[in-house]
Each structure stands twice: as C-alpha cells, then as structure tokens.
Amino acid sequence: MIPIRPLLAALMTLTAAAPLGASEKTFARRGYYITFMRMPTYDLKDWRRIVDAVRDDGGDTLLLWVAGGFRSKKYPITWAYNQEHENVRADFVRELIGHAHVRGVKVLLGFTPFGYDGVNRYALEHPELKAVGPDGGPTAPFGIGCWGWNLCPSKAESQRFMLDYAREMIFDFYPDADGLLIESSDYAACRCRDCGSRYFEREFAFVKAISDELWARKPGAEIVVYPHYFSGAEAPGLGVRGATLPFDPRWSLMFTPHSAHPEPALIAKARASLWSDDSPSRRGPREIQANARRARREGMNGYVPSLEAFTFVADAAEEAQEWLKGERQVPLGFGWLAPGDPPYDEILQRVNRIAYREFARDPDMDFAAFEQIVGRELLGSTKPADVADLLTLQALFNADRTWCQPAPITCPDRVRAMAARDELTAARRAELRAGLDRLRALETRHREPKSGGERELLRIARWVLDRWDGPEGKLLHDGG
Ligand SMILES: [Zn+2]
Incomplete structure (x- = not known):
C-alpha cells in the first residue's frame, strides 16, 4: 500500500517545482544565493534541507558561496578563522552537490576575486599584497564575519594565489559543481598606480584564466561574472569605471541593485542574466514582487536573490557595532533558534519563500x-x-x-x-x-x-x- 500523505506531499512538491520555463512570465532560472561560509553551524543534514527548499520554491540553481568555508590544503590561512564551520571540520559539500543534482538543482561555487571571505586572510601572510585605499595608503581591514584586506590584482603573487585557490576549489575539492559565481567586490577596488583606472582589467586577467581552464575541462560549465569587465560603466560604490573588454557569450551575468546595474546590450548576449537582491533574506513579499517585476522588465531570464542568514560569532565590530563583538549572529533575527537550527522553515521565512516561489513564477500575480x-x-x-x-x-x-x-x-x-x-x-x-x-x-x-x-x-x-x-x-x- 502506498501511504497517501507522503505521496500527496511529493505530488505537491512536483507541482510547485515542475513548470520551470513553462510560461513566458516565468524566469527560466530561479533559486537562491547563500553565503555558506558565514553559516558555520549547519551540517550536511541541514544543508540537504536547504537544497530541498531551493527546489520546493521552484528553483533550479544554488549560488553557494564556499570560499573561506572549505579546508584548503594549499592555503590553510583561508579557513583558519572558520574552524568551527561544519564543512571545515568534515568536508561535505561534495556530497551536498550530489544531493542537489538528484533534486535537479545546479550548484555554482561562489567567491570574490582578490577580496572577501577566505581570500582576504591571505594578506595576513602576505601583507605586501594588500590593496591601496582611496587615500593612497594601505587599504583598511574590512569584512563581514571574515575580516581581512583585499589584494592588489596587479601583483603577480595575488594573481597566482587567486588562480591556485580557485583551481583547488573547483578542480580538487568540488569537481562535480556545475560552475562558478565570480562575484566582484562591492566594497573596494585597489587604487595603486598599476591598477588605477585599469583595476577591472587586472581583475579580468584572473577571471579569464580560470574561465578558460574550467571550460577546457568542462565545456558546459556555467560561469557567472559581473558586468564590470565589459560595460565600461562606473562600478557603483567603488569610484572606478569598468573595463571594455570583449564579452564571451558563454558567460552568464549577475546584476544587483547595489553593485552592478543592468546593461541591456550585455543581457542580450549573455548565456543567462541573473538578478539578485536582498529581499527574501531581509525584506517582505511586496519587495520580492517588485524585484521580480524589475528583473523581468530589465530583460533578465533569471531571478536568484539572497537567502543569506548568518550564524558566525563576530570577532570584529560588525557594522561598527561594538555590542556585536563576541556574539553569535542571529539568523534572520529569529532569536529562539538553537545555533544548529536553520531558519528557513520557520513560519515567518516561509512567508518570503512562498512569495519568492509565486512571484518568480508570475511577477504580475x-x-x-x-x-x-x-x-x-x-x-x-x-x-x-x-x-x-x-x-x-x-x-x-x-x-x-x-x-x-x-x-x-x-x-x-x-x-x-x-x-x-x-x-x-x-x-x-x-x-x-x-x-x-x-x-x-x-x-x-x-x-x-x-x-x-x-x-x-x-x-x-x-x-x-x-x-x-x-x-x-x-x-x-x-x-x-
Ligand atoms: Zn593595485
């Protein structure tokens, strides 16, 4: 006898997730962006549920930010700050990717070139690689959870490290991943004489190299990059113009309201164009609907917003708040949760997940x-x-x-x-x-x-x- 309830639940899951690309209103690409490295307290069992949530909400894509959250053999300095992370203690992302594939979810591994988690710790061992700040002096430490210094991409050793670290992540650790999310920094560019107005050309040297290597081994791999290498537009908040290098249509592009504004000419050429914003993690159903509408209006074929929730213990005064020092972050503000309990199935977050599922399917609903x-x-x-x-x-x-x-x-x-x-x-x-x-x-x-x-x-x-x-x-x- 087939138990009715599980069968019904399975059917409901199928109907929620099945019509990908089925209507013009629907985004062909859906899913979430999650900063895995800033969620040290969740184990494989929790992450399998998170992948299931992506699928249940109609998604086919998980942008999983893993730099700083895996136990690099070549560069232990990149995870030394993150030793409590369940994946640093016992690596499970390979298994997680296997589970995602069974559920029909692609996993792209995320990191920032020359900055942010993992990478910014390399400056502890190599202070000579620190980027130069807007005042001409060494850049100030910065981070979210993982504090360090962004690196100058004009220095050969920065390029070598970046390439070596990304190779280790995608070729040695997680070769089954479906590709990469190469997320340009949203907080700083190097202002040294060698970078100057050519910052994004320098960053691109790495991006091009790792893309070529990955496509050579895996021609179907999806590599999501930012538009700053091609558009020539000012990078919001960085005070530097983008480069105007040739665009290879094998790349997918990511656009955000705060760090990468839509570029219609590039959107028309890209393999996929993904809109990402913070509404499912920080706002409410009306903002999710407004962003889904904007993404469609701008001609994106994907809506992959943030579902980030932090659980790290802050070493630094995050957001200049001294009172946060030494405290564990409260995921989505749900202070009743135990550190190991993910917040996504809590009723208040289910509101946003349902909003995402429905408005990504039909922004005009x-x-x-x-x-x-x-x-x-x-x-x-x-x-x-x-x-x-x-x-x-x-x-x-x-x-x-x-x-x-x-x-x-x-x-x-x-x-x-x-x-x-x-x-x-x-x-x-x-x-x-x-x-x-x-x-x-x-x-x-x-x-x-x-x-x-x-x-x-x-x-x-x-x-x-x-x-x-x-x-x-x-x-x-x-x-x-
Ligand atoms: Zn520089």
Whole structure:
C-alpha cells in the first residue's frame, strides 16, 4: 500500500517545482544565493534541507558561496578563522552537490576575486599584497564575519594565489559543481598606480584564466561574472569605471541593485542574466514582487536573490557595532533558534519563500491571490485578518533589521546600544511601543489557535513580548 500523505506531499512538491520555463512570465532560472561560509553551524543534514527548499520554491540553481568555508590544503590561512564551520571540520559539500543534482538543482561555487571571505586572510601572510585605499595608503581591514584586506590584482603573487585557490576549489575539492559565481567586490577596488583606472582589467586577467581552464575541462560549465569587465560603466560604490573588454557569450551575468546595474546590450548576449537582491533574506513579499517585476522588465531570464542568514560569532565590530563583538549572529533575527537550527522553515521565512516561489513564477500575480495562498498554506485560514497578522509579524521582524543586527523590536541589546549612542529618540521609542501594542493585540486575537501556523504566530508574538518583560522595558519609555 502506498501511504497517501507522503505521496500527496511529493505530488505537491512536483507541482510547485515542475513548470520551470513553462510560461513566458516565468524566469527560466530561479533559486537562491547563500553565503555558506558565514553559516558555520549547519551540517550536511541541514544543508540537504536547504537544497530541498531551493527546489520546493521552484528553483533550479544554488549560488553557494564556499570560499573561506572549505579546508584548503594549499592555503590553510583561508579557513583558519572558520574552524568551527561544519564543512571545515568534515568536508561535505561534495556530497551536498550530489544531493542537489538528484533534486535537479545546479550548484555554482561562489567567491570574490582578490577580496572577501577566505581570500582576504591571505594578506595576513602576505601583507605586501594588500590593496591601496582611496587615500593612497594601505587599504583598511574590512569584512563581514571574515575580516581581512583585499589584494592588489596587479601583483603577480595575488594573481597566482587567486588562480591556485580557485583551481583547488573547483578542480580538487568540488569537481562535480556545475560552475562558478565570480562575484566582484562591492566594497573596494585597489587604487595603486598599476591598477588605477585599469583595476577591472587586472581583475579580468584572473577571471579569464580560470574561465578558460574550467571550460577546457568542462565545456558546459556555467560561469557567472559581473558586468564590470565589459560595460565600461562606473562600478557603483567603488569610484572606478569598468573595463571594455570583449564579452564571451558563454558567460552568464549577475546584476544587483547595489553593485552592478543592468546593461541591456550585455543581457542580450549573455548565456543567462541573473538578478539578485536582498529581499527574501531581509525584506517582505511586496519587495520580492517588485524585484521580480524589475528583473523581468530589465530583460533578465533569471531571478536568484539572497537567502543569506548568518550564524558566525563576530570577532570584529560588525557594522561598527561594538555590542556585536563576541556574539553569535542571529539568523534572520529569529532569536529562539538553537545555533544548529536553520531558519528557513520557520513560519515567518516561509512567508518570503512562498512569495519568492509565486512571484518568480508570475511577477504580475495579484497580491491578494498571494495572500490567499500564504494564508492557506501557513495558517489553514484565508481570513484577511489572520493573513494580515501573519504579514504584520513578518514585517516587524524585518523593520530596520540589517545584515548583522536583528530588528530593534526583537532585540533589547540593540536598543540599549542605540540608547548609549543617543540614537534612541522619543519618536523611535514611540514607534517601538506602537509595534509592541500591535503584538499584544495580535497575541490576544490568537489565544485559541486553530492550526499549527496560528500556534506559531502566538508563540512568536509572546517571544517578542517576553524580551521586554523586565528592566529592558524601561528603555522604551521616555527618560528610560
Ligand atoms: Zn593595485
């Protein structure tokens, strides 16, 4: 006898994921961008669930940022900061890629040339390779989780290291991966005399070399790069213009609202054009819909936004916040989770995952239709008041949340730090009190929950209210 429930669940998964490319409205490429290296606490079992989530949400692609998160034999300095990472302790990404392939998900390995996690630690052993900052002196340390120095790509040793490290990742460690995501830095370019206005030409030397090597071995490999080597446009935030080198249509391109603006001429030529933004990880369903619409309007055939959630212990004052030092990051602001519990199946993140699944399939879907779907799936209720409560709670968790700091209303430590810096104005306090009033009303309305989802709403509302149920509550009162 075939058990009905698992069969139904399997069928539902199939119907959710099946129509890839089936309609014009649908993005041919879907999935998520996840900074694997900044999530040290999850093991293979957790990551298999995350891959399943990509598929369940209609995705076929996982951009898995692995630099700094694997145990390089040639360059132990790249992971020495990350020894608690489950994949550094016992390598499992090869197995994870196997699982992804069974589920129909392509895995592209992510890293930044000459900067960010793993790579920026090489400057500890080779300080002579540090990039030059805008003031002409050595660049200042920077990072998210992994702090270090970006490297000057005009130095031969930087090029040699970068190529050697990327080769080790894709050829020695994870040869079954489907390709690479080569993510240009969004925070700094080297300003030395050799780089100067030719920074992106220097970066491209590496990008071209590793692309040629990978395509020689695996002609079908997908390599996603940034448009800065080809467009000649100013790289947002870096103060450097892009290069105007010839574009090989075997490359796919990545565009983002903050670091790589759409380039129609390149989009027309590329193997794929992927739009990526932070809405599923930091914002809400309306932003996800707006971004899906923008991606389609710009002619992208893929929407692969961020689903990042950090769980590292901060060594540095992330975002210049001293109070975060020594603290473990709270994934998506869900402070009730144990360090090893991924946040993606929590009801508030399910809201964004369903929004992604639906709006990536049809960016023009009526928002009211989305509300019906999310209510039915998560609460077993499509009553507008119930759905509104769910969306209100979801929005409160993302109000003023940053990459590294939970929303103030969920985090008295953050509010205390704001008070210490005289940033907790009367208006801010009133806003937070109003948010708590809404939560109290919500808690009252759902005191007799009729579904598992409603029970979750109640539990989470109470969890937030409990944060303020002591001396912390005084912070929110004027003169407190
Ligand atoms: Zn330089």
